[in-house]
Structures are given as C-alpha cells and as structure tokens.
Amino acid sequence: MGGGNEKIMPKKLFYQILFFFLVLGVFPVLLVALILSLPYHFDISWYKRVVGLLLIFSTVSTLCLAALVTRLLKGPLDDILEAQSKIKEGNLKFRWL
Amino acid sequence: MQRNLLGFFSFQKEKSFKQNFLITLTTIGISVILCTLGFEPNSVPPDGIATIWPGAITQVIAGILFGAWGVIATVSAGVIVDIINVNDLYIVFGFIIPAFIQSFIPAFYYRLLIKRYGWNDKIFRFTPFLIYGVIIPNVIGALIAAFLLSSHTNTSFYFAFARWTIANIPIALVLGWPLFKIFGKVMADEGCVVSGWWK
Numbered sequence: 347m348g349g350g351n352e353k354i355m356p357k358k359l360f361y362q363i364l365f366f367f368l369v370l371g372v373f374p375v376l377l378v379a380l381i382l383s384l385p386y387h388f389d390i391s392w393y394k395r396v397v398g399l400l401l402i403f404s405t406v407s408t409l410c411l412a413a414l415v416t417r418l419l420k421g422p423l424d425d426i427l428e429a430q431s432k433i434k435e436g437n438l439k440f441r442w443l
Numbered sequence: 444m445q446r447n448l449l450g451f452f453s454f455q456k457e458k459s460f461k462q463n464f465l466i467t468l469t470t471i472g473i474s475v476i477l478c479t480l481g482f483e484p485n486s487v488p489p490d491g492i493a494t495i496w497p498g499a500i501t502q503v504i505a506g507i508l509f510g511a512w513g514v515i516a517t518v519s520a521g522v523i524v525d526i527i528n529v530n531d532l533y534i535v536f537g538f539i540i541p542a543f544i545q546s547f548i549p550a551f552y553y554r555l556l557i558k559r560y561g562w563n564d565k566i567f568r569f570t571p572f573l574i575y576g577v578i579i580p581n582v583i584g585a586l587i588a589a590f591l592l593s594s595h596t597n598t599s600f601y602f603a604f605a606r607w608t609i610a611n612i613p614i615a616l617v618l619g620w621p622l623f624k625i626f627g628k629v630m631a632d633e634g635c636v637v638s639g640w641w642k
Contacts, residue, residue, distance in 0.1 A: 362625075395494070398480040402497045405477055407616045413629035420632075 363414045374400035411413050463637065466509055467516040472521035474501040479527065490586070492606045498524065499545065499615035503576045504623050506550035508630055510637040514546045537591040541584035545611075548580040550640075557638055562631040567624055576621065581611045 378400055381393060495609035498521055505513030521542040525535040552575040556566055585607035593600040630636050 376590070399495065401480045402477055402495075402614075403482075405473070406500065406622050410621055410625045413626040416629050418631070
C-alpha cells in the first residue's frame with residue numbers, strides 16, 4: 347500500500363478520480379444549476395431537500411477526492427525519496443553481493 | 444522510504460492529546476455540517492427523526508478510524524444538531540444512547556480486528572463493514588430510539604423504527620463505503636488514525 351514501486355500515474359486510480367469528480371462532483375452542481383433555473387413556484391421544501399442531499403454527496407465526494415489525490419501525489423514522491431536514498435547510501439543489495 | 448504528507452497529524456505513532464482533540468473537533472465540524480444539511484424532522488407526528496441522517500456515515504467511519512475520540516465526536520455532534528433542530532430535551536438526551544451505540548459497536552469490532560491484523564487490506568473488506576459497521580449498530584440504535592419515541596410521544600413503535608432505519612442504513616452504505624474504502628485507507632497509510640481506543 348502506497349509503496350515506492352508504483353507507476354507515476356496508475357490507470358485505475360486515474361479512472362477512480364475521474365469517476366468521483368464527474369459523478370459526485372460535477373453532476374450535483376449541474377443539478378443544482380438546473381433547479382435554480384426552474385420557475386419560482388417550484389416547491390421550496392422539495393428544493394431544500396434536494397440541495398441538502400446534493401451537498402452531502404459533494405462533501406463526501408470531496409473527502410474521497412482529497413484521499414485519491416493524496417495517493418496520486420504520494421507515488422512519485424516516494425519514488426523520488428527512494429531514488430535519493432539509493433544515491434546517498436548506494437544500492438545495498440548490489441554492494442553486499 | 445515513506446513520508447507522510449499530512450505532517451502534523453502523523454509525525455509520531457502515538458498521538459498526543461492535542462492532536463486527538465483537533466481530530467475530534469474536525470469530526471464534530473464535518474458531522475454537524477452534514478447532519479444539518481440532511482435534517483428535516485417530521486412535524487406530523489412531532490418526532491425528532493430526520494428524513495436522512497448523514498450522521499450515520501460519520502458515526503461508522505469516525506468510530507472505526509479514531510476509536511473513542513470518534514465516538515465522543517459523533518455523539519456530541521448529534522447533540523448539537525438535535526439542540527438546533529429538535530425542541531425537546533427528552534429527545535435530545537434520549538438520542539445520545541442510540542448515537543453512542545451506533546458509533547461504539549463499529550469502533551469496538553474494528554478495534555478487535557486492528558489488534559489482530561493491524562491496518563492492512565483485511566480491515567477494508569465490505570462484508571464486515573456491512574454487518575458490523577452498518578446493519579447491526581443501526582438496527583439496535585433504531586430499536587432503542589423507537590422505544591424512546593413510542594414511550595414519549597404518540598408515534599407508533601414500528602413507524603419510528605422503519606423511519607430510523609430508512610434514514611440511516613442506505614446513506615451509511617452508499618456514501619459510507621466509498622468514504623471508508625478510499626478516505627479511510629489513505630488515512631491509515633498516512634498514520635492519521637487511532638489504533639487503540641485512546642492512542
């Protein structure tokens with residue numbers, strides 16, 4: 347989990363991020379925009395309920411997105427640190443052989 | 444070599460009181476925001492059950508990730524939200540018991556799992572989350588809340604029970620599972636979690 351041997355942009359992770367961004371981030375905002383453009387006699391309690399639900403979805407999806415982005419950033423960072431430590435200490439496996 | 448991006452929360456293995464207190468405050472904040480967004484208590488008959496209770500998400504996840512601190516945070520967040528929305532002290536204080544149970548059972552079960560396996564992939568499986576994280580705690584919480592409501596107001600027991608489970612279980616499953624699987628895993632990787640009850 348989160349080791350240094352991951353590729354720079356893992357495909358699965360990228361698609362997960364895209365999925366969360368579109369389905370839980372963009373979709374709720376589009377719906378809110380749609381609801382806002384409805385006529386004024388639209389029932390206010392319904393509006394409140396829908397917007398509340400969408401905001402809950404967005405909050406949770408934001409947390410998930412933050413986690414995915416952290417994972418995405420962490421892979422290359424670990425690679426760099428590992429390379430740095432290898433340069434500093436030498437490849438121990440190779441040395442002892 | 445590993446480095447933690449979220450430095451303040453994870454620079455030592457056993458977290459200090461200050462860090463845990465900050466985690467608790469953050470969890471209370473998120474929980475109160477989520478709950479006030481989804482809260483719309485039924486006015487006829489007058490009971491304090493929300494149509495959707497997003498607190499169920501934080502109750503499961505904070506209980507699992509932060510142990511006793513998560514339990515304290517979610518219970519106090521529930522009290523704050525009820526004080527804002529429900530004007531009945533009996534219900535506000537009565538709902539502390541189901542709120543406590545709903546975060547204590549997952550916390551207890553996952554403390555046992557973590558003690559046995561540590562924070563690895565076995566923790567983040569779906570079936571234990573579904574059974575011990577969502578269904579059992581919410582059904583017990585619903586039973587207690589329905590008993591409290593039916594003894595205090597005119598609401599019937601089964602109606603209150605059904606409304607409580609419908610408000611809690613679907614949202615805890617639909618939004619709680621991705622949050623636990625993705626957010627929880629990253630928090631565990633970064634060391635921002637509380638492995639025991641308090642430390």
